[in-house]
Each structure stands twice: as C-alpha cells, then as structure tokens.
Amino acid sequence: MAGQKIHSAKRKRFITNSVVHVILGILALIWVFPVIWVVLTSFRAEQGSYVSTFFPRSYTLDNYIRLLTDTTILNFPQMFLNTLFIAVFSCILSTFYVLAASYCLSRLRFKMRKPYMNMAMILGLFPGFMSMVAVYFILKALGLSEGNLIKLALILVYSGGAALGFQIAKGFFDTIPMAVDEAAILDGCTRWQIFTKITLPLSKPIVVYTTLTSFMGPWVDFIFAKVICRANSDQYTIAIGLWNMLQKEYIDSWYTCFAAGAVLISIPIAALFLYMQRYYVDGLSGAVKG
Amino acid sequence: MGILKKRVNEFPTPYTCMNAIKKGGIETKLSMVLMGFGNIVHGQMMKGLLYLALEVVYIVFMILTGVHCLAMLPSLGSVEQQEYWDEATQVYMYTKGDQSVLILLYGVATVLITVLMVLAWRGTLRSAYKAECLAKEGRHVNNFVEDLKTLLHENLQKLLMTPPMVFIFLFTILPLIFMICMAFTNYSKIDDHLMLFDWVGLDNFAALFDSSSILGSTFWSVLAWTLVWAFFATFSNYIFGMIVSLLINRKGTRAKGFWRFCFVLSCAVPMFVSLLIMRTMLQPEGAVNVLLRNLGLIAQDASLPFFTDPTWARVTVIVINVWVGVPYTLLQLTGVLQNIPEDLYEAAKVDGANAVQIFFKITLPYMLYVTTPYLITTFTGNVNNFNVIYLLSGGDPVTDLGSTAGKTDLLVTWLYKLTIDKQYYNIGAVIGIMTFIILAIAALVTYHNSKSYKEEGGF
Incomplete structure (x- = not known):
C-alpha cells in the first residue's frame, strides 16, 4: 500500500519534471531561434533578405570578407x-x-x-x-x-x-x-x-x-x-x-x-x-x- | 567618527552665510564685494586669490557677453536675416540676422552661470567667516596645501562628485532647462519660426489640450496607448520572467546552467540588432510570412498584417518586447527569488497548496513587496522605451494621414518625430514636459502606496 503511494508520487514528479523540461525546451528554442538564424544568414551564399528556406542552400565566408574589405560604400x-x-x-x-x-x-x-x-x-x-x-x-x-x-x-x-x-x-x-x-x-x-x-x-x-x-x-x-x-x-x-x-x-x-x-x-x-x-x-x- | 553616523540634526555649523553677514568682522563683510578678501587677510592667500580670480573672470564675462545675452532673452532677437546683392563678388549675400535658438541657449547658460556664481559668493562668505572665527579663537587656520589634503578625507565628496556634477550640469541640466524654455515659445516650422521666434506663454499647452484639433486628439490617443503599453510591457515581462526563472531554478530541473545560457544568449545580440531582425522577419514578405505560406497555414498570396493593422501591430510590439526583455528580467529576478525564505514554501506545501496557489499567494506578493522600486523604474523605462518602438514598428501603421503619429507611437517616439523629422520643437518640448508630469505622478503615487515605502521609510 505504502509502496504504491510512493510509486505514484514518484511517477507524478516524473511527469511534472518532463512537462517542465518540454516547456523549457520550447521556450529556449523560441529565444535561441533568431540568434541561430542570424548566424546562419551570415554564412548564407544567396543574397537578398527574403528566402524561402530556413537553412541556407550553400555556405560561404564571402559575407565576412566583403564586410571587412569592401570599404567604398x-x-x-x-x-x-x-x-x-x-x-x-x-x-x-x-x-x-x-x-x-x-x-x-x-x-x-x-x-x-x-x-x-x-x-x-x-x-x-x-x-x-x-x-x-x-x-x-x-x-x-x-x-x-x-x-x-x-x-x-x-x-x-x-x-x-x-x-x-x-x-x-x-x-x-x-x-x-x-x-x-x-x-x-x-x-x-x-x-x-x-x-x-x-x-x-x-x-x-x-x-x-x-x-x-x-x-x-x-x-x-x-x-x-x-x-x-x-x-x-x-x-x-x-x-x-x-x-x-x-x-x-x-x-x-x-x-x-x-x-x-x-x-x-x-x-x-x-x-x-x-x-x-x-x-x-x-x-x-x-x-x-x- | 561623528560624520559616519546619521544624525537627526544633520550638519549644524555656526559658519553660515547669515552669521557671516550679521556677526562677521570688517574683512568678512568686505568679502561680499571683494571675494576672497577675508581669506587673504587671514593668511589663506591661495584660496583668497582663487576666489578673487573667479570674481574677476565672472565680471569680465558679464561685461563682454553676459549682459548682452541676458538683455536679449526677453525679446529673443528681432533682426531678420536679409538677402542683399554684393556688387564686388557678384553673388547674393546674407546679413547676419538674430538666431533665437542661440540667444535662448546663451541666455539660459548665462543665468546658470550666475546661479553658480551666487553659490560661490556664499562659499566665500562662509569660508571668510570661518577663517575669521578660527583666527579669533586662536586656532589653526588651514593653509592651501592642508585644504587640498582634506579633499582626500573629510571633503572627499567634493573631489569625487565635482567632475560628474560638471558633466551633469552641462549635458543634462542645461539642455533640459533649454528645452523646457522652448515649450513656451513658437519655435517650429509652422509659420516659419525656425530662425526668429518669440515667447508665447502657455499657447502650446492650450493647443495640445484642445481635443478638437488634430494635435489634441493625437495627443490623447498617443497618451492612452503609451500607458497601456507601459502597463503590459512591464507586467508581461515581470511575470513571464519570474515564471521562467522559477521553472529553471526549481529542484527537479536538470542542467540549470544550460537553460539560463539559452536565454542569456539572446542578451548577447545587441537589442537594436535583434529588433531590426525581427522587423525584417515580420514584414509582409518577410521570413515569418514565407514560412507560414510554405507550411500552408495561410494562403499563398496572403500575409499576416504584423505592422500594417493597428491591433496586430500593438500586440506584436508587446509580444516582441517580452522576447527582448525576459532574459534581462531573468537575470535581475533570479537573485531576489532565491532569497525568498524556504520555510514559507515548506509551510505552504504542508498545508497542501499546489504550485499555482504557491505562486499567487507567496511568490508574487513577496516579489511585489521587495521589487516595487524595480517595477517603478521598469515602468518609467517602458514609458520612455524608444528603441523597441522606433526600431520595430517605427510607430506604424499611420491610419490617420492628418496626424503626425502612428498607431504604435509612444509619447517619446512621437516627440522624436516632431522634433527631428518635423522640426516642431516647441510641441516636442511640451510633450516631453507632459511625459515627465505623468511619470512623476505615477511614480509618487505607487511609491507612496507601496509597502516597501511605508514600512521601511525609503531607500
């Protein structure tokens, strides 16, 4: 009887913990998403501000090179x-x-x-x-x-x-x-x-x-x-x-x-x-x- | 050790200005006219000469420019800029007309310098009287080197506070007084008063309060939205930040450092960068709409009106403000949350309270009690939250073409538009003053009603 009670309390705690972790995971994703997106965009080879995919099609370092060397504009x-x-x-x-x-x-x-x-x-x-x-x-x-x-x-x-x-x-x-x-x-x-x-x-x-x-x-x-x-x-x-x-x-x-x-x-x-x-x-x- | 303890009768001293005038000897009284004379008589050569030099500089300044500046202040100048044909060089030339802005600025500066001079004058009287008294009693009168040494000990505050005070005077107080003066003039592009303008008394305030005019109705709607925004922005961040902090710091959560890192990471991207990115992402053709179209959640040619529909725009800025603000709130509240006495929670758990009840009955009241000053600062900060609105929506959408403000414009961003874009300097200044009055009232009322004020009697 007592063992069962402890067991169910444990299970309950496990469920709450999992729910909390899932919520935290979703929130963390929301907060990190734009940061990742900026980093990915900085390596993106396709130009322009509007793209239809989240991950770039090809990666390049040209953006950094251009930023640091193109001083005309x-x-x-x-x-x-x-x-x-x-x-x-x-x-x-x-x-x-x-x-x-x-x-x-x-x-x-x-x-x-x-x-x-x-x-x-x-x-x-x-x-x-x-x-x-x-x-x-x-x-x-x-x-x-x-x-x-x-x-x-x-x-x-x-x-x-x-x-x-x-x-x-x-x-x-x-x-x-x-x-x-x-x-x-x-x-x-x-x-x-x-x-x-x-x-x-x-x-x-x-x-x-x-x-x-x-x-x-x-x-x-x-x-x-x-x-x-x-x-x-x-x-x-x-x-x-x-x-x-x-x-x-x-x-x-x-x-x-x-x-x-x-x-x-x-x-x-x-x-x-x-x-x-x-x-x-x-x-x-x-x-x-x- | 006396100065370390707080006394009820703070800083009593016999060396006051009044005493100097009433009881001072002839050399002290002469200091009223010839600053520093008393000090020189009593052997404080350097100090006296410095006071004297100050007086000379002030008088020379007043004769050269000061008097002229003050005399121009009531009229703010009347000579118009003239165009004339210069025969010698064969071009149109301009005569130098009066520039009311500069006249006002120099006038205000002169007034401030005079105020400082009066303070110095009082200082010289006090110091002359002190030197006189000390000499009479046969006590030691400090020489200049000894005076300088006191700056490192008894008068350390003078050494440490003077440089910051100079900066505050020059870059905060002087400009502020200058702008407040502008509120009572007609300095604006309307009727072309950019070069020459006059005092108009309270006309600008009357114009702003006249709710039948466009300006008046805009003011009231912007004000209402500003207050709504400040309320939601403050409390959404506060409560959400607290919940996240509790979730991270509760006992069962693993990898606390990792979760905190995820949130703090977004602090690392400067606010204006993340705001500009959000802005581009939420445009009608931006990443979010494209994503939603690809997922088939909205039609191919449709886009969600994030910044084009007033209600959408308002909700959007509040939601994004949560995104921007929660990491900071998290950092600031974590420490306070950990200070909540553990036994309160244990007692509640024994009594059978669940998580929600504990939050609303223990955590929230405790936090409100401790962090009221923090909340007031955040609220003030949000009323003046220029960055989020300006960089995110720019005040858009503008639905009423006649008005100068958009639907998400706060008083501050409206102020910015009016002064920088439209050059209605006087109206901008009036709005600034109104913002101040509103904030002052809100701060005073909440502060006086808060428990932390009533029970602790201040900071």
Missing part, C-alpha cells in the same frame, strides 16, 4: 574602430563617475547628499533624448560638431549623465558593513584610501557589472550617434552602419553582410556576458560577506 572597419574608441573611453569615464558617486552617496554623509539623490530621481523621469536637440546645439556652440571632434562629443554625451545611474552600485556598497570603514579610519586611513584600497577590491562584482554596462551602452547605442553624427559618414558607429544596411537602397545587396556584422559585434558582448554572468547576478542581489 559602408566602411565597416572604420566604423568598428570608431565605436571601439568611443566605447572604451566613455566606459572608463562613466565607470569612474558611477563608482565615485555611488561611494560618496553610500559611505559619506554630506549636505548635498539627499538633494542630489532627489535630483537624480527627478531627472530620470524626463525622456532621455528630449534634450537631444539641445545637446546638439551645446556641442555645436562648443565647436564639437565637426570632424574627429564628433568622437569626443559622443564620449562626453555618453558619460554625461552616467553619474545619475548610481542606484545599483550604491545598493551594493550599502551592503558592505560600516565597521570595515570605521576600523580603517582608526588605523589612520583616509577616506580616499578606503575607497581605492578597501571598498573597490571588496566590490569586484559591481565594478565588473558597471564596467560592462558602461561599455555596452555606447557600443550598441543608435539614436544619439545618429543625431550627433548626422551626415559625417567617416564618424559613423557600427549601429548606424548596420541600420543603414537595412535601408531600402542597401537591403538587397547588404542583408547577409548585415548579419555578418551583427555576429561580429555580438561576439565580444557574448564573451563578456557569459564570463560575467555570475557577477551580474551577484552584483544585483548585493552579496558581500562582511
């Missing part, structure tokens, strides 16, 4: 370097700003602390690029809207509001016990030393997370780059380039190259993401063991 290598340059520098700036602001708001008590946090909340409610036109005018007034200075302009714009996004890093710093700081001060540390020698090393996950997000913002941003670059095609970033490839005049001849470009810019992000996945989850849930 859309200069992909140049765009790649532009984007890398902009992303690296604005990543350094924004990471520093975010961490510095979060540290101050979390560990120091000063008069502007509450007003600053309220201001950040209010500014966060305005649509991000409501002021885009105004930013463009300001950049123009500063003389940054032409030639290579556009890169500098983009770096400034991307890191401009960075310090307003301090919430996650601040939340993490909040979990580090105050006792650590107090002990360090008793030992004669200055607060600057605490920041650089204690807080930052203790907060590896959030430093990684901040760096990652600050790098990815400029790396994949499309709209600011488009408004600020305007017609300066030598300053285009990858996002604008890829977007152009899908415009009516290019889509038929460039569609497979678009897929190749998409794969190329996804590889660094994918690598970073997989490597940082652990930190990403830890960073958000705040997990320093004091």
Whole structure:
C-alpha cells in the first residue's frame, strides 16, 4: 500500500519534471531561434533578405570578407574602430563617475547628499533624448560638431549623465558593513584610501557589472550617434552602419553582410556576458560577506 | 567618527552665510564685494586669490557677453536675416540676422552661470567667516596645501562628485532647462519660426489640450496607448520572467546552467540588432510570412498584417518586447527569488497548496513587496522605451494621414518625430514636459502606496 503511494508520487514528479523540461525546451528554442538564424544568414551564399528556406542552400565566408574589405560604400572597419574608441573611453569615464558617486552617496554623509539623490530621481523621469536637440546645439556652440571632434562629443554625451545611474552600485556598497570603514579610519586611513584600497577590491562584482554596462551602452547605442553624427559618414558607429544596411537602397545587396556584422559585434558582448554572468547576478542581489 | 553616523540634526555649523553677514568682522563683510578678501587677510592667500580670480573672470564675462545675452532673452532677437546683392563678388549675400535658438541657449547658460556664481559668493562668505572665527579663537587656520589634503578625507565628496556634477550640469541640466524654455515659445516650422521666434506663454499647452484639433486628439490617443503599453510591457515581462526563472531554478530541473545560457544568449545580440531582425522577419514578405505560406497555414498570396493593422501591430510590439526583455528580467529576478525564505514554501506545501496557489499567494506578493522600486523604474523605462518602438514598428501603421503619429507611437517616439523629422520643437518640448508630469505622478503615487515605502521609510 505504502509502496504504491510512493510509486505514484514518484511517477507524478516524473511527469511534472518532463512537462517542465518540454516547456523549457520550447521556450529556449523560441529565444535561441533568431540568434541561430542570424548566424546562419551570415554564412548564407544567396543574397537578398527574403528566402524561402530556413537553412541556407550553400555556405560561404564571402559575407565576412566583403564586410571587412569592401570599404567604398559602408566602411565597416572604420566604423568598428570608431565605436571601439568611443566605447572604451566613455566606459572608463562613466565607470569612474558611477563608482565615485555611488561611494560618496553610500559611505559619506554630506549636505548635498539627499538633494542630489532627489535630483537624480527627478531627472530620470524626463525622456532621455528630449534634450537631444539641445545637446546638439551645446556641442555645436562648443565647436564639437565637426570632424574627429564628433568622437569626443559622443564620449562626453555618453558619460554625461552616467553619474545619475548610481542606484545599483550604491545598493551594493550599502551592503558592505560600516565597521570595515570605521576600523580603517582608526588605523589612520583616509577616506580616499578606503575607497581605492578597501571598498573597490571588496566590490569586484559591481565594478565588473558597471564596467560592462558602461561599455555596452555606447557600443550598441543608435539614436544619439545618429543625431550627433548626422551626415559625417567617416564618424559613423557600427549601429548606424548596420541600420543603414537595412535601408531600402542597401537591403538587397547588404542583408547577409548585415548579419555578418551583427555576429561580429555580438561576439565580444557574448564573451563578456557569459564570463560575467555570475557577477551580474551577484552584483544585483548585493552579496558581500562582511 | 561623528560624520559616519546619521544624525537627526544633520550638519549644524555656526559658519553660515547669515552669521557671516550679521556677526562677521570688517574683512568678512568686505568679502561680499571683494571675494576672497577675508581669506587673504587671514593668511589663506591661495584660496583668497582663487576666489578673487573667479570674481574677476565672472565680471569680465558679464561685461563682454553676459549682459548682452541676458538683455536679449526677453525679446529673443528681432533682426531678420536679409538677402542683399554684393556688387564686388557678384553673388547674393546674407546679413547676419538674430538666431533665437542661440540667444535662448546663451541666455539660459548665462543665468546658470550666475546661479553658480551666487553659490560661490556664499562659499566665500562662509569660508571668510570661518577663517575669521578660527583666527579669533586662536586656532589653526588651514593653509592651501592642508585644504587640498582634506579633499582626500573629510571633503572627499567634493573631489569625487565635482567632475560628474560638471558633466551633469552641462549635458543634462542645461539642455533640459533649454528645452523646457522652448515649450513656451513658437519655435517650429509652422509659420516659419525656425530662425526668429518669440515667447508665447502657455499657447502650446492650450493647443495640445484642445481635443478638437488634430494635435489634441493625437495627443490623447498617443497618451492612452503609451500607458497601456507601459502597463503590459512591464507586467508581461515581470511575470513571464519570474515564471521562467522559477521553472529553471526549481529542484527537479536538470542542467540549470544550460537553460539560463539559452536565454542569456539572446542578451548577447545587441537589442537594436535583434529588433531590426525581427522587423525584417515580420514584414509582409518577410521570413515569418514565407514560412507560414510554405507550411500552408495561410494562403499563398496572403500575409499576416504584423505592422500594417493597428491591433496586430500593438500586440506584436508587446509580444516582441517580452522576447527582448525576459532574459534581462531573468537575470535581475533570479537573485531576489532565491532569497525568498524556504520555510514559507515548506509551510505552504504542508498545508497542501499546489504550485499555482504557491505562486499567487507567496511568490508574487513577496516579489511585489521587495521589487516595487524595480517595477517603478521598469515602468518609467517602458514609458520612455524608444528603441523597441522606433526600431520595430517605427510607430506604424499611420491610419490617420492628418496626424503626425502612428498607431504604435509612444509619447517619446512621437516627440522624436516632431522634433527631428518635423522640426516642431516647441510641441516636442511640451510633450516631453507632459511625459515627465505623468511619470512623476505615477511614480509618487505607487511609491507612496507601496509597502516597501511605508514600512521601511525609503531607500
């Protein structure tokens, strides 16, 4: 009698488990499908955006070769370097700003602390690029809207509001016990030393997370780059380039190259993401063991 | 150690501006006119000279351009650009007319600089008074090097916060004030006010609220759709992400890492790329329709109207937003879900609750309690979710040819179309302000009613 009961419970669990796995399998397929499709398209030999088969009829590397060598219409290598340059520098700036602001708001008590946090909340409610036109005018007034200075302009714009996004890093710093700081001060540390020698090393996950997000913002941003670059095609970033490839005049001849470009810019992000996945989850849930 | 602990009476100090004016000695009072004078008298040479230099720079700036900028602000310029025939070079030339945009920008910038100057003026008074008091009491007055050293310790916030603040001022606050000012002008392509424009008060707001005009009716329909979109986009992602996360993390599931990998993989493709791909796939002749035709599910010449029928388009963008958003939600919620106390679940199981009941009675309430701030941010993010709409549907379909917005346009994408494509800068600015007001109200109401606010009293 009892054995039968255990048996049926086991069977029930087996059925639920199988159902869950089937559901997960279907969902995973839905989520992975477009990714696979892009990868397949990037190796497809037939040109054009509309095909009747899921798997390409023949495979080729020409799309990648053309993307990297054909620089007459859309200069992909140049765009790649532009984007890398902009992303690296604005990543350094924004990471520093975010961490510095979060540290101050979390560990120091000063008069502007509450007003600053309220201001950040209010500014966060305005649509991000409501002021885009105004930013463009300001950049123009500063003389940054032409030639290579556009890169500098983009770096400034991307890191401009960075310090307003301090919430996650601040939340993490909040979990580090105050006792650590107090002990360090008793030992004669200055607060600057605490920041650089204690807080930052203790907060590896959030430093990684901040760096990652600050790098990815400029790396994949499309709209600011488009408004600020305007017609300066030598300053285009990858996002604008890829977007152009899908415009009516290019889509038929460039569609497979678009897929190749998409794969190329996804590889660094994918690598970073997989490597940082652990930190990403830890960073958000705040997990320093004091 | 005092500064580490939160006090009820935060930061009391005798060295205030009022005290300086009331009780300060002659050298402190003179600092009101000659900034930094008090510091110089009390041996803080470098600091005093810096204040003085600041004052000189400000005065020179005001004389050279500042006063002119401020004087032009009320009228926003009136000299029109003229065309004339240049005999010498035999071409038409243009005289330099006033450009209202630049006048407005410089005016706003001057006002902001003046505000900063007032703050510096208060700073010099306080510091002069402090130096005076310390000197009177016979205590040590910091010299410049010592002052610099405090930046690494007591005043670390000044060192760390100043660079970000400069950037925020220049690239967030100044442009924002500038745009808000535009909402009260007639700066738009209508009636050709692109070069010269005037203040018009609240006319633009009146035009937007007038529901009999095209603009007014468009505004209300776009607003309604924006709110519907934000609601569904936020909660569909939230609940779906939570379910997926629970499925992956439940005890019986094998290969948890693999499943998570599948979902995270789609994060690796930048959002704009996956959105553009989705867009091409869902076109009338796109991959999805071709696939459906080949499978015989729809007729050979038929295609599903993903972006051509208003209702289809709206559902499509919400569904695709789930595809885009769930991996991120998954990453963000997994940690929180694992923090739910295990004994709650065990107690529920002992009482005979099934999975669905547990989800709705324990998981969901707990999550709502913990993640209200997260939900508010997501909601705000969705109201301002430019990328998904712009890259996916571009606001299409436009059913009413007279209006400037399509059926899936949000306030933000409409704002973009109005400012960048149509150059109706003033209306765009008004929409921006309205978006802000709506979000502010929504955020305040939900935040104040949420349990996490009431019981914990803030962040």
